[in-house]
Amino acid sequence: MNQFVSPVLDALSNIIFGKEQQIKLAVCSLLCKGHLLIEDLPGMGKTTLSHGLADSLGLSYQRVQFTSDLLPADITGSAIFNSTEHNFTFHPGPIFSQVLLADEINRASPKTQSALLEAMEERQVTIDGTSHMLPNPFFVIATQNPLHQSGTHPLPESQLDRFFMRISIGYPDEAAERKLIMGFSSQQSEDVKSTLTDEELLELQHAVTHVKLPPPVIDYIISLVQFTRNSGLFHDPLSPRASIALGSATKAWALMSGRNYATPEDVQAIFPSVAGHRLNLSVKEQDKVISDILDQVLVPV
Amino acid sequence: MNTKLLLITFIYLIMTMMLFTELGTPFAILLCVLNIWHVAQWKYIRFPPSNLILNIVAVIGMTVCGLSIGFSNSVSLFVSLMVLACQLKVIQAKSDKQNKQIMVLNFFTIPCLFLFSQNLFTTLVVVTALIINLGVLAAISHKQLLLPATKTAVKNIFFIIPVSMLLVVFLPKIPSFWQLPGAQVAKTGLSENVDPFNISELSQSDDLAFRAIIEEPTSYSPPFYWRALIHDKFDGTSWHMAREQNIPVHVANRDISSVYKVIAEPSNLPWLFSLGNAFSDSDEVSTNQFGTLFSSKIRSRNFEYNAHTATAPTKEFLTRWEYQRYTQLPKKLNPKSAELARQWDNDAGSTDDFIVLMRAYFIAQNFEYTLTPEVIESTNSIDEFMFEKKSGFCGHYASSVAMMMRSVGIPSRLVSGYLGGEYNEANNYFSIYQYDAHAWVEFFIPNAGWQRLDPTAWISPERLIGSLSQHTTLAEQFKSNIGISLVALSGVPGMEWLRLTLEEYDYKWTRWVLNFDKNKQQSFLQDLLGNNAQVLSGVIMVLTLVVVFLVVFLFMQRQVYIKRPLSVELYEKLKSVSPYKNNNLTPLQFISKVKEQFPEHTHELDEFYSHFSAARYQGKTFANRQRKSTMKLIKSIKIKTKRKL
Numbered sequence: 001m002n003q004f005v006s007p008v009l010d011a012l013s014n015i016i017f018g019k020e021q022q023i024k025l026a027v028c029s030l031l032c033k034g035h036l037l038i039e040d041l042p043g044m045g046k047t048t049l050s051h052g053l054a055d056s057l058g059l060s061y062q063r064v065q066f067t068s069d070l071l072p073a074d075i076t077g078s079a080i081f082n083s084t085e086h087n088f089t090f091h092p093g094p095i096f097s098q099v100l101l102a103d104e105i106n107r108a109s110p111k112t113q114s115a116l117l118e119a120m121e122e123r124q125v126t127i128d129g130t131s132h133m134l135p136n137p138f139f140v141i142a143t144q145n146p147l148h149q150s151g152t153h154p155l156p157e158s159q160l161d162r163f164f165m166r167i168s169i170g171y172p173d174e175a176a177e178r179k180l181i182m183g184f185s186s187q188q189s190e191d192v193k194s195t196l197t198d199e200e201l202l203e204l205q206h207a208v209t210h211v212k213l214p215p216p217v218i219d220y221i222i223s224l225v226q227f228t229r230n231s232g233l234f235h236d237p238l239s240p241r242a243s244i245a246l247g248s249a250t251k252a253w254a255l256m257s258g259r260n261y262a263t264p265e266d267v268q269a270i271f272p273s274v275a276g277h278r279l280n281l282s283v284k285e286q287d288k289v290i291s292d293i294l295d296q297v298l299v300p301v
Numbered sequence: 302m303n304t305k306l307l308l309i310t311f312i313y314l315i316m317t318m319m320l321f322t323e324l325g326t327p328f329a330i331l332l333c334v335l336n337i338w339h340v341a342q343w344k345y346i347r348f349p350p351s352n353l354i355l356n357i358v359a360v361i362g363m364t365v366c367g368l369s370i371g372f373s374n375s376v377s378l379f380v381s382l383m384v385l386a387c388q389l390k391v392i393q394a395k396s397d398k399q400n401k402q403i404m405v406l407n408f409f410t411i412p413c414l415f416l417f418s419q420n421l422f423t424t425l426v427v428v429t430a431l432i433i434n435l436g437v438l439a440a441i442s443h444k445q446l447l448l449p450a451t452k453t454a455v456k457n458i459f460f461i462i463p464v465s466m467l468l469v470v471f472l473p474k475i476p477s478f479w480q481l482p483g484a485q486v487a488k489t490g491l492s493e494n495v496d497p498f499n500i501s502e503l504s505q506s507d508d509l510a511f512r513a514i515i516e517e518p519t520s521y522s523p524p525f526y527w528r529a530l531i532h533d534k535f536d537g538t539s540w541h542m543a544r545e546q547n548i549p550v551h552v553a554n555r556d557i558s559s560v561y562k563v564i565a566e567p568s569n570l571p572w573l574f575s576l577g578n579a580f581s582d583s584d585e586v587s588t589n590q591f592g593t594l595f596s597s598k599i600r601s602r603n604f605e606y607n608a609h610t611a612t613a614p615t616k617e618f619l620t621r622w623e624y625q626r627y628t629q630l631p632k633k634l635n636p637k638s639a640e641l642a643r644q645w646d647n648d649a650g651s652t653d654d655f656i657v658l659m660r661a662y663f664i665a666q667n668f669e670y671t672l673t674p675e676v677i678e679s680t681n682s683i684d685e686f687m688f689e690k691k692s693g694f695c696g697h698y699a700s701s702v703a704m705m706m707r708s709v710g711i712p713s714r715l716v717s718g719y720l721g722g723e724y725n726e727a728n729n730y731f732s733i734y735q736y737d738a739h740a741w742v743e744f745f746i747p748n749a750g751w752q753r754l755d756p757t758a759w760i761s762p763e764r765l766i767g768s769l770s771q772h773t774t775l776a777e778q779f780k781s782n783i784g785i786s787l788v789a790l791s792g793v794p795g796m797e798w799l800r801l802t803l804e805e806y807d808y809k810w811t812r813w814v815l816n817f818d819k820n821k822q823q824s825f826l827q828d829l830l831g832n833n834a835q836v837l838s839g840v841i842m843v844l845t846l847v848v849v850f851l852v853v854f855l856f857m858q859r860q861v862y863i864k865r866p867l868s869v870e871l872y873e874k875l876k877s878v879s880p881y882k883n884n885n886l887t888p889l890q891f892i893s894k895v896k897e898q899f900p901e902h903t904h905e906l907d908e909f910y911s912h913f914s915a916a917r918y919q920g921k922t923f924a925n926r927q928r929k930s931t932m933k934l935i936k937s938i939k940i941k942t943k944r945k946l
Binding site for chain 2 (some may be wrong): 038150193212214216217249261262264268294295296298301
């Protein structure tokens with residue numbers, strides 16, 4: 001386990017019990033400078049996890065609760081007339097922070113969603129012809145409810161693709177639930193201390209790019225991607241952007257496991273989270289379909 | 302600009318060196334300059350010159366080529382134009398496609414060396430050059446490094462050797478439909494006109510003239526005078542060839558008991574070599590009235606023939622016309638020599654006495670044998686030689702003696718050919734080189750016929766034994782004449798051995814490969830297959846072809862075999878013997894499953910995985926010593942798996 005990463009994971013597992021895998025995936029996404037989508041039913045700890053992530057990485061964050069009447073300017077900020085100076089002054093919105101927590105992103109109208117997603121891709125906001133750079137690092141951690149819930153606007157596929165990973169937390173096991181009821185979580189959620197400085201985070205992100213991706217692992221990624229394209233089972237096969245994401249997530253996973261080289265196990269670990277939403281699978285069907293793919297695609301030696 | 306192409310330039314350089322005498326100095330120098338140009342271009346400029354410059358160079362090259370070689374020698378001209386074109390193309394080539402065209406063309410250009418010589422050395426050079434060419438071609442077309450590409454090429458060549466050998470042995474030898482005019486090869490040591498007085502230095506070459514195999518040495522004893530040409534007309538300075546030399550005559554009295562074989566090197570003259578009066582039962586070889594042999598066509602390849610001694614009926618007398626012919630002399634030339642001969646004739650009672658007196662004179666006057674005589678320009682050249690210079694080589698002596706005999710009415714003629722030869726004991730053959738060329742006299746005695754007289758032997762009796770290269774007193778002169786060659790280095794220890802060994806291999810090459818002609822093939826098949834040789838060889842041919850095509854077909858059908866790394870091979874092996882051979886598992890998952898199944902092997906499995914992951918995922922090499930322990934592990938897991946099932 002990487003010496004910088006393990007404190008972060010430890011801190012997070014103190015607020016989300018029994019979900020080490022999901023926590024690791026979330027951190028992995030951030031190490032790859034990728035935006036994270038957390039999808040689950042209400043009350044499963046999505047918001048807790050996203051706050052914890054921002055806290056533990058020591059990043060400044062702002063939270064926006066997406067509602068159906070939220071406007072793009074509510075996120076990006078707008079120019080307001082200054083009556084003393086007789087000019088328009090730009091007032092940055094909540095997006096100008098290192099982490100933007102977009103709660104229930106699929107409750108907002110497509111117009112607002114797309115304003116956010118543009119900022120995610122470009123890492124800058126253009127208002128009245130002026131471009132404003134977003135801070136670095138910049139992450140969006142969005143949560144959304146499953147699509148069958150009322151009052152949701154599904155994210156278009158093109159915009160889903162911009163999320164590096166989609167994770168879902170799932171129900172806790174008995175022991176974890178017992179702990180929750182006993183009230184451990186509420187006390188400790190305020191205690192999450194930043195365990196990583198900005199520089200350390202940047203260094204980790206940099207270290208990810210230096211992890212070795214050996215030929216068998218590349219072959220594996222390619223066979224997986226090709227399978228989604230050639231098998232005819234998928235309406236929306238994986239894009240080259242997905243292949244790149246699989247590669248860097250694999251590297252980050254290897255780094256988090258304390259190695260400077262990737263193995264096929266790393267690919268298997270990150271594959272569901274990176275590929276699931278891109279294949280347009282719902283959280284429910286994702287597990288089965290992905291494990292089918294992993295069963296059918298031979299692991300290159 | 303491709304570095305590999307320098308090798309091709311190097312091949313052209315070697316070709317230029319080997320064809321130096323054919324190409325003429327100016328053109329050879331031009332080719333060398335082009336070689337240097339290519340190297341310089343590769344080193345400093347790194348892009349090809351403009352087409353205009355190249356075209357100008359091409360025109361200059363063609364002009365030099367035409368001037369240097371001349372248009373009469375069409376084969377040399379074609380070959381040199383070919384080499385020029387290839388060299389220019391190499392300089393010009395920009396793309397891999399053009400380079401490949403050159404390589405393919407080289408498969409034609411390089412074997413052109415065979416037009417000029419087919420001995421073992423040339424063969425080795427050609428084969429080496431072709432291998433290099435093939436390697437470069439493979440390297441360029443497969444984008445490989447030169448060495449592995451060449452290795453593959455050599456492997457493939459070895460693969461086809463047995464096939465081509467079978468084809469050589471069994472494929473019927475069909476006469477060619479069309480032939481190049483023979484290249485002007487092997488400057489012979491003989492010439493049709495013998496003019497010794499005009500030569501300051503006997504041009505000597507260590508090229509082979511012919512080889513002879515005398516199977517019954519008892520029938521023939523040294524010195525071996527190999528007769529080739531008869532000269533019957535003397536014009537005061539040179540002796541001209543008899544014109545009837547290429548008119549075949551019937552030889553009645555044949556003695557076929559003692560055959561000897563001669564393997565003649567390619568030559569631009571039809572005259573062949575034989576001992577004494579000879580006839581031959583080989584195809585296209587005839588005997589003329591002088592008892593020498595000639596071929597009905599000029600040979601551009603080695604040529605083997607059988608010869609027998611024919612005991613010609615003793616001629617009792619010469620016809621009047623013949624007598625005139627053999628005593629013909631230009632009038633009023635060489636009066637002093639003629640006077641001297643007349644004195645001896647007066648003192649002597651017979652021709653034999655005359656010869657004795659003549660011999661005594663040569664010995665008393667301290668005549669010398671030399672390979673570097675002074676040029677005699679006066680019209681009375683024999684007088685000057687007999688009374689002033691008193692040193693010369695075989696031509697001088699033979700010419701003078703024949704002239705003096707004619708002046709007193711003894712019919713005589715000059716014979717040129719070769720004397721001696723180098724004997725190879727292990728294989729029982731003689732090698733006769735161009736420097737063994739010799740001239741002597743034949744004179745006629747009524748009722749006894751033509752007799753041989755070698756005046757050179759009076760001066761230098763040593764010359765009669767073996768080859769000129771074995772002549773001790775002349776060693777210095779000989780070596781300086783011959784220039785840089787193995788013969789000249791024979792004083793250096795080991796060199797003589799090296800030369801003789803090479804010579805022996807070349808002999809075998811000539812005898813068994815080059816001269817494997819239609820007749821030899823037939824007799825070989827007869828020996829091998831008995832009476833049904835024709836049928837059986839046909840069957841073998843068909844079978845061979847079927848096998849060859851099958852092999853080629855299977856070869857093309859086969860899947861491209863990529864050698865897997867050792868680590869992968871061992872992993873696959875381990876997996877195939879384990880209970881999980883059909884599971885789609887990552888290596889780590891697989892190893893941990895096997896560990897669960899066979900906890901006693903945990904340590905070995907962990908060790909294997911760490912090596913495996915180092916090799917597959919970390920770019921390190923798989924330690925070869927790991928192989929043994931892994932094989933042991935595989936074995937034990939195999940046994941245990943079987944037991945469990």
